[in-house]
Amino acid sequence: MKTQTAIIIGEEQKMSFGETPNFIRRPESKIQESQVLSYITSNLPEDSLETIARRLREETIPLNGKGTSPRFAISPSYFPVDRFVSLQKWEGVVMKVENGYFIARLHDLTSKGNEEEAEFSCEEISEDESELIVQGAIFYWNIGYHDSHTGQRTRASMIRFRRLPAWRQKEIDDSALEADKLMKSIGWK
Amino acid sequence: MAFTLQPKYQRHSIVLVGNFNPIIFQPAWFGAEKLIGEKEREEAKIEIIHSDVAIFSLGWGRIEVMPERFLVNTTQEPYYEVIRDLAMGTFTLLHHTPITRMGLNWEIHFQLESEELWHKAGDKLVPKEIWNEVLEKPGMRSLTVNGIRKDGLKGSYNIKVEPSTSVQYGLYININDHFETEDPKNTLGSDEMIGILKEKWSDSHDNSNVVFELLLKGLL
């Protein structure tokens, strides 16, 4: 998929709500050359760092009396798009963890209504997420085809644990107050 | 509900409009708050971290933050829920961040079987009779149709259809499910909008699949 990426400093540009913003709008702030270089080099693999740095210095422009900045535009580039063709998806909850396996209750998100159980080896889970395998943890399990940006297709199974926001003290305190109100409203207090 | 007509490409973005401080949105912060894994944090590709803009990519998604806008997107369907959770988690932690608007954007590029079908679709969307009177070889470049929300919340439902620039004889459909807080001027934090995200995301996702299917079946 083509994406036009441009950093235009010193020019206001309108953008429609919902589109991907691709530019920096505030000309007053000076952006460090190293940061700009790292942005450019990630998108233009052909040019060497030296060439880019020289171009930046040559293309410095005044910013309406508020300093100077290199002006540059980056030509349209392709960003690699891997895609996943989903054939089946579940939401799962861990019911039990023992002996390197976990048993999960699965809710079918593709054909809603099916409820299943299955056992998974903890080794199916990436190291990054192994600490998330606890009773009550929720995960998504996707099965389908993974198409790489080079066109390679492979069958894939992906399990990803949900990272939910932690409880806040305020939430817990508020729930106690709401519980109090509830108990009064149904005559339990 | 599964989307039965397989798109060539798809993307989901969550765009939040409010008041942000881009420089804090670094992979290190997300990692420290356990919103992403340790390895993801290490392998994050930073494009720029600055007080005015922060952009970095994780293997499956991209985050872009500017003072008035936060965006997270992914082109991989299994990660749609992940970016939702990331947005929810981030702004549950940063609940003092005022967020007044949200766009749940669902995009597909769908490849039609032939040039003939492609033109047929364009003609169905924008009948050419009237345009033939005033233009030479009129062609549809973009069509946006807005609808009101059916759920009583502030906002709108907007659908854009264009010829795809990524797929030959393709249709690009962008659904923008747009939400606003009840009183944007007095919105002091993120709780209201994150509450809407929690409640409405699943319906928005399901609806988008219905809309894609209805549109494509209607056009083919």
Next chain:
Amino acid sequence: MAGNEINIPPEPDELEVSVFGPGYGESIVLHLCDDNWVIVDSCINPKVNEPAPLFYLNQLNIDLEQCVKQVIATHWHDDHIRGLGKIVKACPNAKFICSGALRNKYFTQLTIIYKDRTLLGSSGIDEFSEVFLALQERAEEWKNPTLAVADRILWKSSDSKSSIYALSPSDAAIIASEIEFEQFIPSAKQPKKRLLPANLNHTAVVLLAMVQDFSILLGSDLQEVGNPVMGWSVIVDSQLRPQEKASFFKIPHHGSENAHHGRVWEEMLMHQPIAALTPFENGGTCLPTKKDIERICLHTNIAYSTAPVGIKHKVKRDRTVEKTILETARNIRKINVSLGQVRLRMKIGQSPKVDIFGDALSLQDTILS
């Protein structure tokens, strides 16, 4: 006597006990004569995705607003209350009854904390949140839940011929549960996850329904843990409970060994009672076991299960998906395959008739299957 078709209602002088179980879940519907209907617990009919009791009563054309006198939640576990909120809403003139152990601030707080299904899915306690919401919307006289505690009469018909007693929870169970519920309250910075029902079965409500001289003992999920102040021991030893022996027994806790108490069969049940149980499959636990079935069949040879036990059903899927499932997970099986119903009907003074519908079968046959 009404026919044995599923959608013919009982006659006014005909009592009925119907036990529903879809493989995970349990619900009971009672007709205590004269259009006095009681719903005990709730589970979902997987075919129609509706609470099983509601679907059944609607099939019989029962006026829910007039005829359902009580809705009883014997405890708060997910397999006993799925869809209960809908039932409470559909029966606005039915007294809502729950375990006295639930009237504590921590349980109520948990229903608030875990009510968010979109975030944390369904754990049972969120269903109670729906129940409380439905109660709050009711007319004043129907808002307050009645608390079921040991040896308390919950309902009596106007002619006093029919009644329902709660036989549990005991005082000790109520006190113990308050401390236990407090432990489930999360602390700040703890990651959010689904609350899974821990074993608080001593809060469960055992019911004794009596229609003249026919008694029905509904054992809920009460277990026997050898504690003299909790569980079945307290009930058996109680001098305050009605001493009538029951002819129908809903076997507690899906027939598990730890819910079995020999004295219940000897002292609280008639010889060879009609018995029914609902199977349970969750987190690798499958009840009743073969041993459980053999044990139960020693006590009565008129026993039924609402669904077969231990049969592995699988969802049929695309070959690519099936292949990948095999490579990733083991033992994938469908839960809640379909609903079975064990129905007893009887006119007072006559013999009871038991019919089974759906996937229900005799308990003896589950050993063979």
